[in-house]
Amino acid sequence: xxxxxxxxxxxxxxxxxxxxxxxxxxxxxxxxxxxxxxxxxxxxxxxxxxxxxxxxxxxxxxxxxxxxxxxxxxxxxxxxxxxxxxxxxxxxxxxxxxxxxxxxxxxxxxxxxxxxxxxxxxxxxxxxxxxxxxxxxxxxxxxxxx
Amino acid sequence: xxxxxxxxxxxxxxxxxxxxxxxxxxxxxxxxxxxxxxxxxxxxxxxxxxxxxxxxxxxxxxxxxxxxxxxxxxxxxxxxxxxxxxxxxxxxxxxxxxxxxxxxxxxxxxxxxxxxxxxxxxxxxxxxxxxxxxxxxxxxxxxxxx
DNA sequence: TCTTTATGGTTGCATAAACAACTATATGTC
DNA sequence: GACATATAGTTGTTTATGCAACCATAAAGA
Numbered sequence: 007x008x009x010x011x012x013x014x015x016x017x018x019x020x021x022x023x024x025x026x027x028x029x030x031x032x033x034x035x036x037x038x039x040x041x042x043x044x045x046x047x048x049x050x051x052x053x054x055x056x057x058x059x060x061x062x063x064x065x066x067x068x069x070x071x072x073x074x075x076x077x078x079x080x081x082x083x084x085x086x087x088x089x090x091x092x093x094x095x096x097x098x099x100x101x102x103x104x105x106x107x108x109x110x111x112x113x114x115x116x117x118x119x120x121x122x123x124x125x126x127x128x129x130x131x132x133x134x135x136x137x138x139x140x141x142x143x144x145x146x147x148x149x150x151x152x
Numbered sequence: 153x154x155x156x157x158x159x160x161x162x163x164x165x166x167x168x169x170x171x172x173x174x175x176x177x178x179x180x181x182x183x184x185x186x187x188x189x190x191x192x193x194x195x196x197x198x199x200x201x202x203x204x205x206x207x208x209x210x211x212x213x214x215x216x217x218x219x220x221x222x223x224x225x226x227x228x229x230x231x232x233x234x235x236x237x238x239x240x241x242x243x244x245x246x247x248x249x250x251x252x253x254x255x256x257x258x259x260x261x262x263x264x265x266x267x268x269x270x271x272x273x274x275x276x277x278x279x280x281x282x283x284x285x286x287x288x289x290x291x292x293x294x295x296x297x298x
Numbered sequence: 299t300c301t302t303t304a305t306g307g308t309t310g311c312a313t314a315a316a317c318a319a320c321t322a323t324a325t326g327t328c
Numbered sequence: 329g330a331c332a333t334a335t336a337g338t339t340g341t342t343t344a345t346g347c348a349a350c351c352a353t354a355a356a357g358a
Contacts, residue, residue: 017271017283017287018196018199018267019290019291019294020172020175020271020274020287020290021172021175021176021179021192021196021267021270021271022172022176022192022196022216022217023169023172023173023175023176024217024290024294025172025289025290025291025293025294026166026167026168026169026171026172027169027217027315028217028293028294028296028297028298029166029167029169029293029297030167030168030169031297031316032297033167034316045316045343045344046167046168047343047344047345048343050164050167050168053164062306062307063306063307064305064306064307067306070168071168071170071173071174072344072345073345073346073347074306074307074308075307075308075309075310075345075346075347076344076345076346077307078307078308078309079308079343079344079345080343080344082308083343083344098305098306098353098354099306099352099353099354100305100306100307100352100353100354101305101306101307101353102306102307121164121167124167125163125166125167127296127297128166128293128296128297129292129293129296130292130296131292131296132289132292132293136285136288136289137163137289139282139285139286139289140285140286140289140290141163141166142282143171143278143282143283143285143286144165144166144170144171144286145165145171146275146276146277146278147171147174147175147274147275147278148165148170148171148174150174150273150274150275150276150277151174151175151177151178151273151274152174173345177346180346191313191314193313193314193315194313208336208337209336209337210335210336210337213336218314218315219315219316219317220336220337220338221315221316221317221337221338221339221340222314222315222316223337224337224338224339225313225314225315225338226313226314228338229313229314244323244324244335244336245322245323245324245336246322246323246324246335246336246337247323247335247336247337248336248337
Protein backbone atom coordinates (compact mmCIF):
# COMPACT_ATOMS: atom_id res chain seq x y z
CA UNK A 7 0.00 0.00 0.00
CA UNK A 8 2.48 2.56 1.14
CA UNK A 9 5.54 3.93 -0.57
CA UNK A 10 6.59 5.53 2.66
CA UNK A 11 9.49 3.25 3.31
CA UNK A 12 11.55 3.27 0.15
CA UNK A 13 14.69 5.21 -0.42
CA UNK A 14 14.02 8.75 -1.59
CA UNK A 15 17.49 9.95 -2.40
CA UNK A 16 18.18 10.50 -6.07
CA UNK A 17 14.45 10.83 -6.52
CA UNK A 18 14.55 14.56 -5.97
CA UNK A 19 15.76 15.09 -9.49
CA UNK A 20 12.22 13.96 -10.29
CA UNK A 21 11.04 17.13 -8.64
CA UNK A 22 13.50 19.41 -10.31
CA UNK A 23 12.69 17.68 -13.58
CA UNK A 24 16.26 17.36 -14.79
CA UNK A 25 15.29 14.93 -17.54
CA UNK A 26 12.48 16.99 -18.98
CA UNK A 27 14.58 20.14 -18.68
CA UNK A 28 17.30 18.41 -20.65
CA UNK A 29 14.84 17.32 -23.34
CA UNK A 30 13.36 20.79 -23.56
CA UNK A 31 16.76 22.42 -23.94
CA UNK A 32 17.77 19.96 -26.64
CA UNK A 33 14.54 20.49 -28.55
CA UNK A 34 14.98 24.24 -28.34
CA UNK A 35 18.53 23.86 -29.61
CA UNK A 36 17.37 21.64 -32.46
CA UNK A 37 14.69 24.17 -33.39
CA UNK A 38 17.22 26.96 -33.42
CA UNK A 39 19.71 24.98 -35.46
CA UNK A 40 17.01 24.33 -38.04
CA UNK A 41 16.20 28.04 -38.16
CA UNK A 42 12.85 27.59 -36.38
CA UNK A 43 12.34 30.69 -34.30
CA UNK A 44 9.73 29.62 -31.78
CA UNK A 45 10.00 28.65 -28.13
CA UNK A 46 9.10 25.15 -27.04
CA UNK A 47 6.25 26.59 -24.99
CA UNK A 48 4.83 28.22 -28.12
CA UNK A 49 5.41 24.93 -29.92
CA UNK A 50 3.41 23.06 -27.30
CA UNK A 51 0.45 25.33 -28.01
CA UNK A 52 0.78 24.85 -31.76
CA UNK A 53 1.06 21.09 -31.17
CA UNK A 54 -2.43 20.97 -29.69
CA UNK A 55 -3.80 23.23 -32.40
CA UNK A 56 -2.40 20.91 -35.05
CA UNK A 57 -4.35 18.12 -33.41
CA UNK A 58 -7.48 20.29 -33.33
CA UNK A 59 -7.64 23.76 -34.80
CA UNK A 60 -10.03 26.37 -33.52
CA UNK A 61 -10.28 25.63 -29.82
CA UNK A 62 -10.73 28.05 -26.93
CA UNK A 63 -8.00 29.38 -24.70
CA UNK A 64 -9.58 27.47 -21.85
CA UNK A 65 -9.20 24.23 -23.78
CA UNK A 66 -5.58 25.13 -24.43
CA UNK A 67 -5.11 25.61 -20.70
CA UNK A 68 -6.29 22.07 -20.06
CA UNK A 69 -4.37 20.37 -22.83
CA UNK A 70 -1.10 22.19 -22.17
CA UNK A 71 -1.47 22.05 -18.37
CA UNK A 72 -0.95 25.80 -18.05
CA UNK A 73 -2.98 28.42 -16.25
CA UNK A 74 -5.08 31.09 -17.94
CA UNK A 75 -2.59 33.94 -17.74
CA UNK A 76 0.12 31.76 -19.27
CA UNK A 77 -2.10 30.93 -22.23
CA UNK A 78 -3.18 34.54 -22.62
CA UNK A 79 0.43 35.55 -23.00
CA UNK A 80 1.51 32.63 -25.16
CA UNK A 81 -1.37 33.42 -27.50
CA UNK A 82 -0.35 37.10 -27.39
CA UNK A 83 3.15 36.18 -28.51
CA UNK A 84 1.98 33.68 -31.11
CA UNK A 85 -0.35 36.33 -32.48
CA UNK A 86 2.54 38.79 -32.74
CA UNK A 87 4.45 36.13 -34.66
CA UNK A 88 1.41 35.75 -36.92
CA UNK A 89 1.14 32.06 -36.04
CA UNK A 90 -2.40 32.14 -34.62
CA UNK A 91 -5.46 34.37 -34.66
CA UNK A 92 -8.00 35.05 -31.93
CA UNK A 93 -11.55 34.81 -33.26
CA UNK A 94 -14.38 35.76 -30.87
CA UNK A 95 -16.98 33.02 -30.62
CA UNK A 96 -20.44 33.96 -31.87
CA UNK A 97 -22.18 31.61 -29.46
CA UNK A 98 -20.45 32.84 -26.33
CA UNK A 99 -18.90 36.24 -26.33
CA UNK A 100 -16.56 35.39 -23.47
CA UNK A 101 -14.71 32.87 -25.61
CA UNK A 102 -11.82 33.35 -28.02
CA UNK A 103 -11.39 30.60 -30.56
CA UNK A 104 -7.75 30.20 -31.57
CA UNK A 105 -6.97 29.42 -35.19
CA UNK A 106 -3.68 28.57 -36.86
CA UNK A 107 -2.45 30.75 -39.70
CA UNK A 108 -1.22 29.10 -42.91
CA UNK A 109 2.29 30.00 -41.76
CA UNK A 110 1.88 27.94 -38.59
CA UNK A 111 0.31 25.08 -40.51
CA UNK A 112 3.48 24.90 -42.55
CA UNK A 113 5.61 24.42 -39.46
CA UNK A 114 3.91 21.21 -38.39
CA UNK A 115 5.85 18.70 -40.43
CA UNK A 116 9.31 20.13 -39.83
CA UNK A 117 8.83 20.73 -36.12
CA UNK A 118 7.32 17.31 -35.47
CA UNK A 119 10.25 15.75 -37.26
CA UNK A 120 12.60 17.70 -35.00
CA UNK A 121 10.62 16.60 -31.95
CA UNK A 122 10.90 12.98 -33.00
CA UNK A 123 14.60 13.38 -33.60
CA UNK A 124 14.98 14.92 -30.15
CA UNK A 125 13.14 12.03 -28.50
CA UNK A 126 15.37 9.59 -30.33
CA UNK A 127 18.43 11.42 -29.05
CA UNK A 128 16.97 11.35 -25.55
CA UNK A 129 16.07 7.68 -25.55
CA UNK A 130 19.26 6.13 -26.87
CA UNK A 131 19.94 2.98 -24.90
CA UNK A 132 16.46 2.79 -23.42
CA UNK A 133 14.28 -0.16 -24.33
CA UNK A 134 10.73 0.00 -25.56
CA UNK A 135 9.55 -1.79 -22.43
CA UNK A 136 11.30 0.64 -20.11
CA UNK A 137 9.76 3.55 -21.95
CA UNK A 138 6.30 2.10 -21.55
CA UNK A 139 6.76 1.76 -17.81
CA UNK A 140 8.22 5.25 -17.47
CA UNK A 141 5.22 6.62 -19.39
CA UNK A 142 2.85 4.82 -17.04
CA UNK A 143 4.62 6.17 -13.98
CA UNK A 144 4.65 9.73 -15.25
CA UNK A 145 1.00 9.46 -16.25
CA UNK A 146 0.07 8.14 -12.81
CA UNK A 147 2.01 10.92 -11.10
CA UNK A 148 0.19 13.45 -13.22
CA UNK A 149 -3.19 11.88 -12.40
CA UNK A 150 -2.37 11.84 -8.70
CA UNK A 151 -1.52 15.52 -8.53
CA UNK A 152 -3.36 17.37 -11.26
CA UNK B 153 19.25 -0.72 -31.34
CA UNK B 154 16.95 1.90 -32.69
CA UNK B 155 13.98 3.52 -31.05
CA UNK B 156 13.02 5.06 -34.35
CA UNK B 157 10.01 2.91 -34.97
CA UNK B 158 7.94 3.10 -31.81
CA UNK B 159 4.87 5.16 -31.28
CA UNK B 160 5.67 8.68 -30.20
CA UNK B 161 2.25 10.05 -29.42
CA UNK B 162 1.57 10.72 -25.76
CA UNK B 163 5.31 10.89 -25.31
CA UNK B 164 5.33 14.60 -25.93
CA UNK B 165 4.15 15.24 -22.43
CA UNK B 166 7.65 14.01 -21.60
CA UNK B 167 8.95 17.12 -23.30
CA UNK B 168 6.55 19.50 -21.66
CA UNK B 169 7.31 17.79 -18.37
CA UNK B 170 3.74 17.60 -17.15
CA UNK B 171 4.62 15.18 -14.37
CA UNK B 172 7.52 17.15 -12.95
CA UNK B 173 5.51 20.37 -13.30
CA UNK B 174 2.73 18.75 -11.31
CA UNK B 175 5.15 17.62 -8.60
CA UNK B 176 6.76 21.04 -8.43
CA UNK B 177 3.41 22.78 -8.06
CA UNK B 178 2.33 20.42 -5.34
CA UNK B 179 5.58 20.84 -3.44
CA UNK B 180 5.27 24.61 -3.69
CA UNK B 181 1.72 24.38 -2.42
CA UNK B 182 2.79 22.15 0.46
CA UNK B 183 5.55 24.59 1.35
CA UNK B 184 3.13 27.46 1.33
CA UNK B 185 0.57 25.62 3.42
CA UNK B 186 3.25 24.90 6.00
CA UNK B 187 4.20 28.57 6.07
CA UNK B 188 7.52 27.97 4.31
CA UNK B 189 8.13 31.04 2.18
CA UNK B 190 10.70 29.84 -0.32
CA UNK B 191 10.40 28.82 -3.95
CA UNK B 192 11.16 25.28 -5.02
CA UNK B 193 14.06 26.61 -7.08
CA UNK B 194 15.53 28.21 -3.97
CA UNK B 195 14.85 24.97 -2.11
CA UNK B 196 16.79 23.00 -4.72
CA UNK B 197 19.81 25.18 -4.04
CA UNK B 198 19.47 24.76 -0.29
CA UNK B 199 19.07 21.00 -0.82
CA UNK B 200 22.55 20.75 -2.30
CA UNK B 201 24.00 23.01 0.38
CA UNK B 202 22.53 20.77 3.07
CA UNK B 203 24.38 17.89 1.47
CA UNK B 204 27.57 19.95 1.35
CA UNK B 205 27.85 23.43 2.77
CA UNK B 206 30.35 25.95 1.46
CA UNK B 207 30.54 25.12 -2.22
CA UNK B 208 31.07 27.49 -5.13
CA UNK B 209 28.39 28.89 -7.39
CA UNK B 210 29.90 26.88 -10.22
CA UNK B 211 29.41 23.68 -8.25
CA UNK B 212 25.81 24.72 -7.62
CA UNK B 213 25.37 25.17 -11.37
CA UNK B 214 26.42 21.58 -11.94
CA UNK B 215 24.45 19.99 -9.15
CA UNK B 216 21.25 21.92 -9.84
CA UNK B 217 21.61 21.70 -13.64
CA UNK B 218 21.21 25.46 -14.01
CA UNK B 219 23.33 28.01 -15.82
CA UNK B 220 25.52 30.60 -14.17
CA UNK B 221 23.14 33.56 -14.42
CA UNK B 222 20.35 31.49 -12.87
CA UNK B 223 22.54 30.61 -9.90
CA UNK B 224 23.74 34.20 -9.53
CA UNK B 225 20.16 35.35 -9.19
CA UNK B 226 19.00 32.47 -7.00
CA UNK B 227 21.90 33.20 -4.66
CA UNK B 228 21.00 36.90 -4.83
CA UNK B 229 17.49 36.13 -3.69
CA UNK B 230 18.57 33.62 -1.06
CA UNK B 231 20.98 36.21 0.28
CA UNK B 232 18.17 38.77 0.50
CA UNK B 233 16.19 36.19 2.45
CA UNK B 234 19.22 35.74 4.72
CA UNK B 235 19.37 32.04 3.88
CA UNK B 236 22.90 31.99 2.48
CA UNK B 237 26.04 34.10 2.48
CA UNK B 238 28.60 34.65 -0.26
CA UNK B 239 32.14 34.29 1.08
CA UNK B 240 35.00 35.09 -1.32
CA UNK B 241 37.51 32.27 -1.54
CA UNK B 242 40.98 33.07 -0.28
CA UNK B 243 42.64 30.65 -2.69
CA UNK B 244 40.94 31.93 -5.83
CA UNK B 245 39.49 35.36 -5.86
CA UNK B 246 37.12 34.56 -8.73
CA UNK B 247 35.21 32.15 -6.55
CA UNK B 248 32.35 32.75 -4.14
CA UNK B 249 31.83 30.05 -1.57
CA UNK B 250 28.18 29.82 -0.55
CA UNK B 251 27.37 29.10 3.09
CA UNK B 252 24.06 28.39 4.77
CA UNK B 253 22.92 30.66 7.57
CA UNK B 254 21.63 29.09 10.80
CA UNK B 255 18.16 30.11 9.65
CA UNK B 256 18.49 27.98 6.51
CA UNK B 257 19.97 25.10 8.46
CA UNK B 258 16.80 25.06 10.52
CA UNK B 259 14.66 24.61 7.42
CA UNK B 260 16.24 21.32 6.42
CA UNK B 261 14.21 18.92 8.47
CA UNK B 262 10.81 20.44 7.84
CA UNK B 263 11.31 20.98 4.13
CA UNK B 264 12.69 17.51 3.53
CA UNK B 265 9.72 16.08 5.35
CA UNK B 266 7.43 18.07 3.06
CA UNK B 267 9.36 16.86 0.01
CA UNK B 268 8.96 13.26 1.13
CA UNK B 269 5.27 13.81 1.73
CA UNK B 270 4.94 15.31 -1.76
CA UNK B 271 6.67 12.34 -3.35
CA UNK B 272 4.35 10.02 -1.49
CA UNK B 273 1.35 11.92 -2.80
CA UNK B 274 2.81 11.76 -6.30
CA UNK B 275 3.57 8.06 -6.24
CA UNK B 276 0.32 6.65 -4.89
CA UNK B 277 -0.47 3.48 -6.81
CA UNK B 278 3.00 3.16 -8.29
CA UNK B 279 5.06 0.13 -7.35
CA UNK B 280 8.61 0.16 -6.12
CA UNK B 281 9.71 -1.71 -9.25
CA UNK B 282 8.06 0.75 -11.59
CA UNK B 283 9.71 3.64 -9.79
CA UNK B 284 13.12 2.04 -10.17
CA UNK B 285 12.65 1.67 -13.91
CA UNK B 286 11.32 5.22 -14.29
CA UNK B 287 14.36 6.50 -12.40
CA UNK B 288 16.67 4.56 -14.72
CA UNK B 289 14.95 5.93 -17.80
CA UNK B 290 15.06 9.52 -16.58
CA UNK B 291 18.69 9.12 -15.57
CA UNK B 292 19.58 7.71 -18.99
CA UNK B 293 17.73 10.55 -20.76
CA UNK B 294 19.64 13.03 -18.67
CA UNK B 295 22.96 11.33 -19.45
CA UNK B 296 22.15 11.27 -23.16
CA UNK B 297 21.44 14.97 -23.37
CA UNK B 298 23.35 16.79 -20.66
C1' DT C 299 -36.74 39.80 -13.88
C1' DC C 300 -33.25 40.68 -10.57
C1' DT C 301 -29.55 38.93 -8.13
C1' DT C 302 -26.04 35.65 -7.38
C1' DT C 303 -22.69 32.66 -9.01
C1' DA C 304 -19.78 30.52 -12.48
C1' DT C 305 -16.87 30.84 -16.50
C1' DG C 306 -13.50 32.84 -20.01
C1' DG C 307 -10.14 35.91 -20.42
C1' DT C 308 -6.77 39.88 -19.10
C1' DT C 309 -3.55 42.58 -16.20
C1' DG C 310 -0.09 43.36 -12.46
C1' DC C 311 3.59 41.75 -9.87
C1' DA C 312 7.43 38.70 -8.36
C1' DT C 313 10.39 34.93 -9.61
C1' DA C 314 12.90 32.25 -12.81
C1' DA C 315 15.09 30.63 -17.32
C1' DA C 316 17.93 31.03 -21.69
C1' DC C 317 21.25 33.39 -24.15
C1' DA C 318 24.73 36.78 -25.13
C1' DA C 319 27.96 40.01 -23.66
C1' DC C 320 30.75 41.47 -20.20
C1' DT C 321 34.46 41.93 -16.01
C1' DA C 322 37.89 39.98 -13.11
C1' DT C 323 41.08 36.62 -11.97
C1' DA C 324 43.92 32.36 -13.04
C1' DT C 325 46.46 29.39 -15.88
C1' DG C 326 49.37 28.03 -19.77
C1' DT C 327 52.82 28.98 -23.23
C1' DC C 328 56.35 31.23 -25.66
C1' DG D 329 57.37 38.24 -17.78
C1' DA D 330 53.93 39.04 -21.53
C1' DC D 331 50.25 37.51 -23.98
C1' DA D 332 46.60 34.28 -25.04
C1' DT D 333 43.17 31.47 -23.19
C1' DA D 334 40.20 29.48 -19.74
C1' DT D 335 37.30 29.94 -15.66
C1' DA D 336 34.03 32.23 -12.12
C1' DG D 337 30.71 35.28 -11.71
C1' DT D 338 27.54 39.41 -13.12
C1' DT D 339 24.36 42.14 -16.01
C1' DG D 340 20.86 42.99 -19.71
C1' DT D 341 17.12 41.44 -22.45
C1' DT D 342 13.27 38.44 -23.73
C1' DT D 343 10.17 34.86 -22.56
C1' DA D 344 7.60 32.17 -19.35
C1' DT D 345 5.38 30.84 -14.74
C1' DG D 346 2.37 31.34 -10.49
C1' DC D 347 -0.70 33.83 -8.00
C1' DA D 348 -4.12 37.30 -7.04
C1' DA D 349 -7.20 40.63 -8.57
C1' DC D 350 -9.97 42.08 -12.00
C1' DC D 351 -13.63 42.67 -16.11
C1' DA D 352 -17.16 40.89 -19.15
C1' DT D 353 -20.53 37.63 -20.23
C1' DA D 354 -23.38 33.59 -19.26
C1' DA D 355 -26.13 30.56 -16.41
C1' DA D 356 -28.82 29.54 -12.34
C1' DG D 357 -32.02 30.61 -8.65
C1' DA D 358 -35.38 33.44 -6.15
